[in-house]
Each structure stands twice: as structure tokens, then as C-alpha cells.
Amino acid sequence: MLLQAGGHWDASNVTHLDRLLRSVTPKDTVPLTLDLGQVERLDTAGAWLLYRTLKESRERGGKADYAGLSPAYAAMLETVAANDQPCEIEPPQSLALIAVLDHLGKGAIDVAEEAKQQIAFLGLILVTLAGSLRHPSRLRLVPLVYHMEKVGFNALPIVGLISFLIGVVLAYQGATQLQRFGAEIFVVNLISVSVLREIAILLTAIVVAGRSGSAFTAEIGSMVVNEEVDAMRTLGLDPMEVLVLPRVLALVITLPLLAFFADMMGLFGGMLMCWGALDISPSLFLERLQGALSPWSFWVGMIKAPVFAFLIATVGCLEGLRVTRSAESVGQQTTRSVVTGIFLVIVVDAIFSIFFATVGV
Amino acid sequence: MVEDIIRIQGLKNQFGDQVIHQDLDLDVRQGEILGIVGGSGTGKSVLLRTIVGLNRPSEGRIEVFGQDLAQASREERLAVERRWGVLFQDGALFSSLTVAQNIEVPMKEHLGMPARLRDEIAALKIAMVGLPPEAGSKYPSELSGGMRKRAGLARSLALDPDLIFLDEPTAGLDPIGAANFDQLIRQLQENLGLTVFMVTHDLDSLHAICDRIAVLAEKRVLVVGPMADMLRHEHPWLREYFHGPRARAAQPDLEEVGD
Numbered sequence: 001m002l003l004q005a006g007g008h009w010d011a012s013n014v015t016h017l018d019r020l021l022r023s024v025t026p027k028d029t030v031p032l033t034l035d036l037g038q039v040e041r042l043d044t045a046g047a048w049l050l051y052r053t054l055k056e057s058r059e060r061g062g063k064a065d066y067a068g069l070s071p072a073y074a075a076m077l078e079t080v081a082a083n084d085q086p087c088e089i090e091p092p093q094s095l096a097l098i099a100v101l102d103h104l105g106k107g108a109i110d111v112a113e114e115a116k117q118q119i120a121f122l123g124l125i126l127v128t129l130a131g132s133l134r135h136p137s138r139l140r141l142v143p144l145v146y147h148m149e150k151v152g153f154n155a156l157p158i159v160g161l162i163s164f165l166i167g168v169v170l171a172y173q174g175a176t177q178l179q180r181f182g183a184e185i186f187v188v189n190l191i192s193v194s195v196l197r198e199i200a201i202l203l204t205a206i207v208v209a210g211r212s213g214s215a216f217t218a219e220i221g222s223m224v225v226n227e228e229v230d231a232m233r234t235l236g237l238d239p240m241e242v243l244v245l246p247r248v249l250a251l252v253i254t255l256p257l258l259a260f261f262a263d264m265m266g267l268f269g270g271m272l273m274c275w276g277a278l279d280i281s282p283s284l285f286l287e288r289l290q291g292a293l294s295p296w297s298f299w300v301g302m303i304k305a306p307v308f309a310f311l312i313a314t315v316g317c318l319e320g321l322r323v324t325r326s327a328e329s330v331g332q333q334t335t336r337s338v339v340t341g342i343f344l345v346i347v348v349d350a351i352f353s354i355f356f357a358t359v360g361v
Numbered sequence: 362m363v364e365d366i367i368r369i370q371g372l373k374n375q376f377g378d379q380v381i382h383q384d385l386d387l388d389v390r391q392g393e394i395l396g397i398v399g400g401s402g403t404g405k406s407v408l409l410r411t412i413v414g415l416n417r418p419s420e421g422r423i424e425v426f427g428q429d430l431a432q433a434s435r436e437e438r439l440a441v442e443r444r445w446g447v448l449f450q451d452g453a454l455f456s457s458l459t460v461a462q463n464i465e466v467p468m469k470e471h472l473g474m475p476a477r478l479r480d481e482i483a484a485l486k487i488a489m490v491g492l493p494p495e496a497g498s499k500y501p502s503e504l505s506g507g508m509r510k511r512a513g514l515a516r517s518l519a520l521d522p523d524l525i526f527l528d529e530p531t532a533g534l535d536p537i538g539a540a541n542f543d544q545l546i547r548q549l550q551e552n553l554g555l556t557v558f559m560v561t562h563d564l565d566s567l568h569a570i571c572d573r574i575a576v577l578a579e580k581r582v583l584v585v586g587p588m589a590d591m592l593r594h595e596h597p598w599l600r601e602y603f604h605g606p607r608a609r610a611a612q613p614d615l616e617e618v619g620d
Contacts, residue, residue, distance in 0.1 A: 011521040012443070014482075015474050043521035044553065048485055072554075079552045083488035087497030089461040089480050326502045328456045 001030045002067075003053075006038035009046025017049055025053055029062035037068030047073075047080040055084070114340075121318045125248055128240045143246040151212040151247075152254025156261060158211070159204050163262035166199055167191060167269025175278050184278050188288035191270035193297055200262035201301045202349060205308040208255060209341035213316035216247050217337035220320025221330040229321070239321070248313040255309035256302055263301065296361040304352055311348060312341045364391045366524055366556045367412060372421035374407055381407050383580040385421070389524075394550055394557040395585075396567045398602065399577030405560040408577065409526055412558070413447055414438070425524070443471050445524040446517030450532065452509035454501040460512045461487065461497035467519045486515040491545055507538045511545075518549070527559040531566050543569045564608055576602075 003024060009017065026032070034050055036042070050066070057064040066077065094102065132139045174190040220243055223229050229239050267289070274280040280288075319337035323329045367389035374382040381404040389395050397405050410416040412423055414430055422429060428441050454463045464483040468474045474482070487497050490511040501509055510530060517525050530546065531539035547570045550557055561567065567574055568588060575585040578598050584590065591603050602608065 011468075011472060014478065015472055018475065018478050044485060044489070044518075045482055045521050048482055052481065075552060079489070080485065083485055085484060085488035085494050086481075087461060087484045087487055087494035089465075089483065089497060090459055091498045324502075326456050 001026055002033045002035060004035045004038065005050065006040070008041040009039050009049070010041050010043040011045040014045045014049060017046065021049055021053055025057070027060075029057075029060055031062055032057045032064040033067050034065070035067045036070075036073055039073065042073050042076055044076065044080055047076045051077055051080045051084070117322070118314070118318060121314060124240060125244060125314060128238070128245050129249075132241065132245060138241060140242065140246050143242070144250055147247050147250035148254050150215070151208065151251050152258060155208060155211060155254075155258060159207055159258050159262050160265045162203055162207060163195070163200050163265040164269035166203060167195060167266040167271075168273045170194060170199070170266075171270040171273035172277060175274075179278075185280065185288060187270075187274060187278065188280065188285055189292040191274075192267060192289050192292050195266035195270065196263055196293065196297045197300045198349075200266045201259045201304050201308070202345070204255065204259050204262045204305075205312065205345045206342055208251070208258065208309070209312045209316075209345060210338055212251060213312045213341040214334050214338045216313065216316030217320040217323075217334045218330060220244075220317060221323035221333055224321065224323045225325055225327060225330060227325075244317045244321075247317055248310065251309040251313040252306045255312075256305035259302060259305040263298070294361075300352075300356055300361060304349065307348060307352075308345050311344045315341045315344065365389065366391050366426060367558065368422075368424040369412070370422045372408075372411065372423065373419045374404060374411060374416070375419045380580060382411075382418075385581045387575055387582045387585065389556060389558055390573075391556055392550075392554055393572040394546070394559060394570050396571035396574045397558070397560045397577060398562070398567065398574060400598070403577040404580075405577055406528055409447075409528055409558065409560055413445070413526060439471075443467075443520055444522050445526065446520065446522040447526045448510070448513045448517045448528065448530060450528045451506070452501065452513030454509060454512055454516065456501050459498050459500055460492070460504070460515070463501070463512065464516045464519050467516070471520060482519075483515075486518055487512075489518070489549070490515040491541070507534050507542070510534070510542065514545075518553075521553070522555070524556045524558065527557060527561075529560055529562065531561065531563045536565075539563060539565065540569070546570055564603075 032054070034054060036050070054064045054066070069077070093099070170191050171187055174187045175184050178184045178186055178190070220229070223243070229243070232239050232242060271282055271285045274285050275282055316337050319333040319340070323333050365388045367387070369385060369387045372382050372385040373380070385408070397408065399405050407416060411418050412425065423431070425441055426444060428437055430438060430441065433441065454460070455466065458466070461480070461483045464486050465479045468479050468482065484494070484497060487494065492508060492511050492515065496504065496508060496512065501512070504512065514530070527546070531542050534542060543566050546557060549555060559566070559571070571588070573585055573587055574591055576583045576591070576599060578596075583596060584594055584599070591599060594600070
């Protein structure tokens with residue numbers, strides 16, 4: 001059988017040619033001749049089709065050959081024949097069930113491994129901190145102030161806005177419920193206790209985990225990818241001291257301040273809403289506030305702030321240092337840092353609640 | 362038939378106040394390997410990026426395959442882009458895809474090939490650039506620098522382009538790897554009739570495979586010509602570049618040629 005090829009046998013036509021060639025090529029051992037006499041253009045993709053047709057025909061035991069070859073086409077077909085080397089496209093996939101189990105097991109080991117690293121890292125930070133306190137000259141003030149500005153000062157607008165709005169929402173929702181009992185004045189108690197004890201600090205911590213925890217991971221992570229962290233070590237600089245400690249300290253110092261700011265904005269939002277919607281004047285609001293609150297309501301919230309800050313910052317820095325040398329892993333670790341940070345904040349918040357309930361404040 | 366594949370006229374590139382190129386003219390002929398050399402900061406890579414459209418020139422005209430890309434419609438641009446391949450310095454492979462999948466990206470996007478044919482052609486390209494078959498299913502992070510370059514070259518060859526751009530293809534390779542890579546480029550160029558636009562610092566590559574060399578200096582193309590012209594040229598930078606200690610090491614009989 002004689003197959004006459006003509007026209008452009010190039011990459012832009014191979015999809016069409018592939019189908020065509022398969023439909024006309026006999027499936028038995030009929031002797032096959034591929035005539036390239038009228039081919040105007042041949043590239044490796046086109047040559048591959050011709051070569052494959054020939055090869056498959058020969059493998060079936062038929063005689064097959066080219067005809068009408070110009071030297072250039074012969075060379076092209078030779079190049080293709082010399083490079084006929086099938087290969088895997090993806091790493092082998094295992095069975096779905098096994099893959100799921102495998103994934104589960106790896107995940108569990110990973111969590112354990114991470115918990116271990118987290119604890120070790122905590123210790124390392126404390127050791128570095130102790131070293132810095134013994135030699136205060138080793139404490140890096142400029143980066144510390146720089147990070148305080150970035151994680152603290154620059155977060156003021158967003159933290160303030162969110163707390164203000166939550167104060168407004170709480171007042172409004174509380175009012176509609178309490179009005180049914182004619183007890184709308186207790187809205188003040190509702191707002192002040194929930195904002196000061198829980199909501200302001202929790203929201204601030206979550207915003208900061210999303211904003212600064214992720215930034216820590218991404219910054220340190222891209223430095224790892226760039227080998228900057230390795231360079232630092234060879235220059236005799238301790239990444240713990242240069243990168244980690246300023247960030248951790250900055251957050252531990254600024255998160256309580258942010259939480260205080262959030263407290264005030266939340267109360268302010270609640271107060272405005274009470275005034276506007278319930279006719280509770282600000283002076284009455286403040287009066288009720290003093291009656292509703294014990295000093296502990298405020299301190300219960302504030303005590304948690306540095307703990308949350310420490311958690312968010314250590315997770316952020318650790319995940320950054322765990323980045324491997326690829327751009328993809330920066331993204332993965334950043335996601336992980338935010339998720340772990342928020343998760344830990346909420347778990348620890350629950351532990352605090354139980355603790356405060358037990359001691360009775 | 363010698364036809365100009367790339368024609369650059371009066372190109373000016375400027376970043377802020379800093380002028381990189383001024384009145385730069387350059388023609389690239391069909392089927393040649395053109396080496397671009399120049400000191401650091403003379404804008405070799407910027408020139409490459411400008412031609413492939415990653416950088417918009419302040420002035421001047423660039424024609425590739427007779428098409429002025431600045432004026433071209435989207436379809437016309439795409440048609441040109443399908444006819445060229447670009448190899449970036451470290452391969453610029455997509456890190457979430459295996460080597461074979463990387464090579465299949467342009468085939469899938471532009472040609473809509475069926476999966477089986479894509480796999481076959483990807484395997485062919487992997488073999489053509491001298492990678493072992495195991496490399497196909499590996500991720501870029503699992504490869505050495507030299508293998509990443511080969512994989513990047515395979516991806517740039519995926520659509521059987523007429524023109525390929527190479528940005529320092531041998532930088533970071535050991536001398537044996539670099540020499541192999543040179544041979545590979547020459548071989549592919551001969552077999553496939555490619556035109557090669559190559560930015561390089563490697564004197565060995567220049568000697569071994571470049572048909573012509575273009576020297577970037579003083580914000581323009583100072584001279585273009587074969588190696589012999591470079592060696593005869595009197596410009597102090599060229600003398601230093603092609604007759605310096607490293608040049609002599611690269612080509613021991615160079616002094617006789619030069620004098």
C-alpha cells in the first residue's frame with residue numbers, strides 16, 4: 001500500500017494528521033510505503049507521525065519503508081528515530097485507597113513532627129532570648145522597631161475598624177433580643193464583657209495571624225529560597241537572633257497594645273450604637289460600664305495578648321524556616337502558618353477560658 | 362536564501378533616567394547562530410526580553426518574521442509566539458509540573474493535541490535534548506541545574522519553533538556540561554534548521570558554535586560579524602574581551618589569528 005504525504009507536516013497540523021494517518025493506515029501486514037515526495041515542510045512532530053506509522057507497521061511484521069526522501073527529510077527522520085525513547089509523564093500513581101491511607105499516615109507523622117519542631121523551636125527562642133538579655137548589645141533594636149511599626153502601627157486601621165464594627169453589631173443584635181424583656185440597658189454589660197474578655201483580643205489575634213504571621217513566613221521563606229539564610233550562617237550571623245527574635249519580640253510587645261486599641265474601639269462602637277438606636281446616652285453608657293465591669297474583665301483579655309503573639313510569631317517564623325528551596329513551598333508554608341496560627345490561638349483561648357472559670361474570675 | 366528573521370531598527374530602551382539602548386540596530390539571519398556579548402549591564406538580557414515582548418521599548422521598531430509586534434493584533438502575536446521558543450537562564454520550568462508535563466504545556470495550550478500524541482512528542486523532545494527517560498516524570502526541584510536547562514530547552518522546542526532565544530545557556534554548567542550543551546545546540550540547529558539568538562558570556566561557546574557575534578557596547582550594537590572579524594577589531598573593549606587572558610586560554614592559537 002502506498003501512502004502519499006503532502007503539504008505541511010508540522011506541529012500546527014499534527015493533531016489533524018494524526019487522526020488522518022490512523023484512519024488510513026492498514027491494521028494488517030500489508031507492505032507499506034510512505035511517499036514524502038510532496039511534503040513541503042517537515043518538523044520533528046510531523047516526522048514523528050511518519051516514523052511511528054512505519055515502526056508500528058514493522059512491529060506487526062509487515063514490510064514498510066519511506067520513498068521520495070530528500071536528504072533534509074532523511075536527516076530529520078533519522079533524528080527522530082535516534083530519539084525514540086518512551087518515558088513516564090508523571091510519577092507512578094498508586095491505588096486510590098492506598099493513596100488515601102498513605103496520605104493519612106504521612107499527614108499524622110507530619111503533625112507529630114511539626115509539634116516536635118514547634119516545641120524545639122520554642123526552646124530555641126527562649127535560649128536566644130536569654131542570651132540576648134545577658135548581652136543586651138546583641139539585641140537588634142533597629143529591626144525590632146521596624147517590625148513593631150509593620151506588625152503593630154500599620155495594623156491599627158484594620159484592627160480598629162473591625163473592632164468598631166463588631167461593637168456596633170453586638171449592640172444592635174443584643175438590643176433586639178434584650179428589648180423583648182425591656183432589659184435593653186443590659187446591652188452595656190453584654191458589650192463590655194464580651195468585647196473586653198474575648199472578642200477584641202481574639203479578633204485582633206486572628207487579623208494579626210493573617211496579616212503578620214503570613215508575612216513572617218513569606219519573608220523568611222523567600223530568604224531561605226534565595227539562600228540568604230545559609231549566607232547568614234556562613235557569615236557567622238545567627239538567623240534566630242537576626243530574623244526570628246526581632247519579629248517575635250515585636251509582636252509580643254505590640255499585640256497587647258493592639259488589643260487595648262481594639263477594646264477601646266469595640267466599646268466606642270457599642271456606645272455609638274446604644275446612643276443612636278437605644279437612646280442610651282454616652283454618659284449613661286459609661287456609668288453602666290463601671291458597674292458592669294470588674295478590673296479582671298479587662299485583664300482577662302489583656303493577659304492572653306502576649307501569649308497569642310508569641311504563638312503567632314513562632315509559628316510564622318518556624319514555617320518560614322521550614323521552606324524548602326522552591327517557590328511553591330513558600331506558598332504552602334504561608335498557608336500553613338496562618339492556619340496553624342489561628343488554630344493554636346483558638347485552642348489556647350479555650351484553655352484560658354477553662355482556667356479562668358476554674359479560678360473564678 | 363538568506364532572509365532576516367529579526368530586524369531591529371533604532372531601538373531605545375530606558376529605565377527611568379538610565380538609557381540602556383540608544384539607536385540600536387541589529388539583524389538576525391535565517392538559520393544562523395548569533396551570539397550576543399557585552400559587558401555586565403550593557404543590556405544583553407534586556408535586548409532579548411524586548412524582542413520577545415516582555416519589555417516595551419521606548420522607541421524603535423522590532424520585526425520578527427516580518428511582523429512588527431508592537432502593531433500586531435492578538436492573533437498575529439500568537440502566531441509569531443508559536444514560532445519561537447525561549448530558554449531562560451535557569452530553565453524557568455513550572456515547579457508544580459513534571460518535566461514531561463512542562464513540555465506538554467505549549468502543545469496543550471496552542472495545538473490542542475490529544476494526550477497520547479502529546480506524551481509521545483514530549484518523550485521525543487526529552488530524548489532530543491539528551492535527558493534520560495527517567496527525567497520525564499521528575500519535578501524541576503529534583504533535577505540538577507544542567508538538567509533543568511536541558512528540560513527548559515526541550516520545552517522551548519515543544520512546538521518545533523523556527524527561532525529560539527537562549528539566555529546564557531551555558532552559565533553555571535561545568536565545562537564538560539557546557540561543551541555538551543554547545544554541541545546539542547549546534548546539532549539541533551543543523552537538524553532542525555533553527556535560527557538561534559544566544560546571549561552568552563562563554564568564550565568557548567562563541568568559538569565553537571556561533572556563526573556571527575554581535576557586540577553590545579556604548580548602548581548599541583558595536584559590531585556584528587564572524588569570530589575572525591572580532592579578533593581583528595581595534596576597539597579597546599573588543600581587544601580586551603577577545604584577547605584577554607581567558608580568551609587566550611579558550612583558544613590557544615588565538616594570537617596568531619589575531620595578529
